[in-house]
Amino acid sequence: MQDNSFFDTAASVLLEPTGLETHHLETLLGRLCDVQGSDFADLYFQYAKHESWSLDEGVVKNGSFSIDKGCGLRSVAGEKTAFAYSEDLNYAAILAAADVVEAIGRRGQDSAIPSLKRAQSRTPLYSGVDPIQQKADADKVAMLHLADKFARGKDTRVKEVMANISSVYEVILVARSDGKLVPDVRPLIRFNVSVIVEENGKRERGSMGGGGRMGLDYFDPELIQEYSDEAVRQALVSLHAVDSPAGTMEVVLASGWPGILLHEAVGHGLEGDFNRKGTSAFSGRIGEQVASKHCTVVDDGTLQDRRGSLTTDDEGNATQNTVLIDKGILTGYMQDEQNARLMGMGLTGNGRRESFAHLPMPRMTNTYMHAGDYVPEEIIASVKKGLYAVNFSGGQVDITSGKFVFSSSEAYLIENGKVTKPVKGATLIGNGPEAMQTISMVGNDMALDSGIGVCGKEGQSVPVGVGQPTLKMDALTVGGVEL
C-alpha cells in the first residue's frame, strides 16, 4: 500500500539519518505538553529539495539547487502558542528547541501523552515521485530551449524569451500530542514562459505557465508549445490595447484563472483565524446571504494532482471539499486545529505552513465556484457596455473592510453585446460581500487554473489553485485612465 511507502520514505529521510525513534518523538511531545495550559502540541519534520533552471537570450544561464530540513515544535494553550524550530535533526538539537518552547510557554504540570501510532489516512492524491530525480538535467535544459524555439518561431515580433522550470520534492512527518503520526510526500512542479514582443518601438510582455503535484513528464512538447503560444498571444494583444475605461460598470470575468476573484473577494475573509478574532467582513455571518443565489463556492483540497491539493494538511488532518457558500448562503469557514477548537467548529484540513520554521494557520487549497447554466456567449451578449477580463496578474484584499483588488493583464471592451477592443491592464476594485451579491449570471464552463497560484499571508507563501466559470458582475469599479 502506498500509504506505508510514505511512512517508510518519511522515516528514512527524516528520522533514520540521525537515529530518531518513535520514543524520542514521544518524549519531545511530552515536553511540549508540559507547557502551562497546553491542550495541543505537534512536531513538524520537513525535508524539502528545490531545483530551478532558467533561460534567457536563448541560454540556460543559471540553475540552482537547495535542500532545507528541520523540525518545528509547537505547543498551543488556548489562544496562546509557543514555537521554536531546529534546522538540525539530531535529537539533542531538537530537545534544545523543546526546552525553548517549554521556557517561553512557561512550564506547568508534567503530562503524559498517548503513544504515537501511524494514522489511517486516505489514498494519496498524488504520486510520491521526486521530480528532480525523475528527469536528467540535460532534459530539463532541453525543455527550456524548446520553449525558446516555440516562442521565437511563433512570431517575428518576439524579441526576448524567458523560461523557467522549477521542481520541489518535499517529505513531511507530523507527530501530534493526540498520538497521530502522519506522513506526506509532495512533488510540485512549475513551468513558465514569458516573452517580450516589439512592434514599431513599442514593447509588451506576455506570460503563461502551469504545473501541479506530479513529475516533470507532465511538461510534454505539446504543453510547452501551448504555454509558449499563449505567452506570445497575450503579449501581441497588449501591443494594440487602448486605455482602459474608468468607473463602475458591468464586468464579465472569463473562466479559470480569473477565479482569483473568489480567492480575494471571499476566500481570505472565510479563513477561521480572522473569523475567530472577528476581524473579517464575513465574521458572524454564517447562514446569511453573502453572495447572489447563483454562487456556490468551495475550497477543495482533494483534487487529484492539483497544485493546491494536499493529501494531508500540515497538521496531519485530511483535506476536504468544504462548501463555503451554498447558493449565496455562507455555510462555513476554513479551519486549522487551533481555530476549529476555539470556535467549537469542525476541522476542514486547511492548516498549512510555508515550512517547519513557520507556524501553521488556516489557508486555502483550491478555491472555486461551481458552474451555472449560462453559455458564456450569452453572458457577453447581455452586456451593453462593459469590460471582459480574461487574465489577471494578481490580487490583494483587506479582510477587515472587505475591499479587494485584482489587476487585469488581458481585458477587452464589451460594446452592444460584442467583445471589441483590447484595453490596457486595469485594476478592478470592490467590496467582497457587496460584489458577490452583484453576480447575476454564471456560465456552464467551470475551469480550474493551469497551476501557477501562490498565496501570501502574514509573510508565508503557499501554493494554491483557483477556478470559476465565466461570470457577470453587474457593478464593479474599473480603474482605468479614460473617464
Add this chain to the structure above:
Amino acid sequence: MSTLNLTQAAEYALEVAKRGGADQAEASLHQGTGLSLTARQNELETVEKHNDGQIVVSVYNDHKTGSASSADLTRDGIKSTVEAALSIATFTGKDECLGLADADCMATNLYDLDQDHAWDKTVKEFSELVLECEAEALRQDPRIVNSEGASISSYRGSGVYANSHGFLSEGKGSQHSLSCSVIAADENGMQRDYWYDANRNPANLQSALEIGRRAGERTVARLGSQKIGSTTAPVLFDPVMAKSLVGHLLGSLKGGAIYKKASFMLDKIDHTILPEFFNLSENPHLKGGNNSSLHDSEGVATPAQRSIVENGVLQSYILGSYTARKLGTQSTANAGGVRNIRLSNTGQGFSDLLKELNTGLLVTELIGSGVNSVTGDYSRGAAGFWIENGELAYPVEEITIAGNLVNMYKNIVAIGNDTDERGNTHCGSILLESMTIAGS
C-alpha cells in the same frame, strides 16, 4: 561531525569548488537568532524563537555557472552543496558576461558601519512592551473594538562573503521592530490600520506608546470612509506611499530590466525624466544606516554616495557585474540591491502640501500589483482622504488611481520635508499634479 564557523565554512566551500575544477567561486553565509512575540487583546498570543543558518554557493566554469544553497553548515553539508553547484554548471549554457565581479573592484578598506545592536531584554520584558503597545492603541478611542494585535521582533546575525579572488568580508547586523494593527467599527462597518517602526538600533525605535497611539489614531480616522465619483484630481502620496513611487523608479533602472529591454526607462541616461528639483541618491556608507555596507553582494566596493537622479536628469542605471558587462559598462556596486536611498525635498511641510493640493486626494494606502514594468502603465487600488481647500474633508476607499509612471514622474510638483526615515528609502510626501481616479 563538527560545525565550522562561518569564515572556515566559506573558505572550505571555495576550496572544494577549486578542487572540483571551478575557475571561480563565491560563497555567502549567514547565521542568526531571533525572537518574535505577538499580543492580541491584552494577552500574549505567540512567542517564536528563530535560529537560522544558510550557505549559498555559486561556481563558474568557462563562463558557465551553477548555484546551490543549504542550511547544513557541516563539512559534509558544504561539500555536497558545492558539488550540486558544480554539477549544475556542467549543464548550463555559456555566457561571457558570467563570472565574479572584476578583482580590481573589490572593497579593500573594510571598517565597522555600526550595523549591529543588541536589544537586551528578557522574554518577559519583550512581552510587557508588546502588551503596552497594543493597550495604548486600544485606549485611543472607544470605537476601537478589536485588534489584529501588536508584534515585536528582535534579530541578530552574522554574515560572511568570500570569493576566489581572495576577497573575504565578515559582518554583523541586527534588525529590531515593533508594530501594531487595530480595528475600529461604527455603523458603516470596520476599518483597520497600523503603524510600525524598524531599526538596527533599538534605541532609535519609536516608543511602544508612540506606535500604539499612531496605530489607534490612523484606524479611527478611516471610519466613515466613502467611495467618491470618478474624476481627475491632484494626488498627494503620504511619505509611506511615496516610497512606492520611488521603488517603481528604482525597479525600472535595474540592469536586468534594461538589458532585456523590459523597462519603461530604456535609453534615458542623461535625459530629463523628472522635475529639476528631484534629486535621488544612494548612501551606502552611513554609520548606523538601515542598510549600510562597504561592498555589495559580489564584494565590489560601494561609493560613500552616488547620485541616481540629479536635477531631474538620470545619472546611472543600477548594475551588478553581470548586467554591467551585458551593457558594456562598469558595475555600480548594486549586486543585491540599492542602499540607503534618499530623496531631496522642495521645502514644504505636510500641511503646506495639503494647501498646495487644495482640492484632491491624499493617498495613505495602496493595494494590488497593477504596475506594468515594461510600459509604466499604473493602476492601483487606493484609500486615503478627500481634501477640500487644503483640509481633510472625509476618508475615502474603494477607488483606484491610474496613469503612466513616465508621465506621473514628470507631473510631480512638490516633495515634502516630512521625511519618513524608516527602511531603505527615505522620502517625504510626493504631490502629483493630476491622476485619474475611478470610483462610483
